[in-house]
Amino acid sequence: xxxxxxxxxxxxxxxxxxxxxxxxxxxxxxxxxxxxxxxxxxxxxxxxxxxxxxxxxxxxxxxxxxxxxxxxxxxxxx
Numbered sequence: 377x378x379x380x381x382x383x384x385x386x387x388x389x390x391x392x393x394x395x396x397x398x399x400x401x402x403x404x405x406x407x408x409x410x411x412x413x414x415x416x417x418x419x420x421x422x423x424x425x426x427x428x429x430x431x432x433x434x435x436x437x438x439x440x441x442x443x444x445x446x447x448x449x450x451x452x453x454x
Contacts, residue, residue: 394427395419407437 381389381400391397398415401408414433415426 394430398426398430410437 378390378392379397381391381397383400389396389400395415395418398412401412403409403412411430411433415430418424418426418429
């Protein structure tokens with residue numbers, strides 16, 4: 377599905393490419409920046425699948441959040 381992205385400078389972009397959309401985002405949140413970096417890495421290494429890796433990473437972050445909220449330290453299982 378195509379998305380129309382319009383910025384405050386008056387530029388408009390229509391794309392269905394996840395990498396293009398991620399490049400246009402002005403991200404501030406640290407976790408969101410990680411997702412943008414993942415998309416950029418996937419695009420540069422493989423050239424495809426950016427949306428899929430962002431969705432996978434989102435699921436991993438969502439699952440990790442539950443452990444963090446329960447107080448489980450990330451090195452507890454190493």
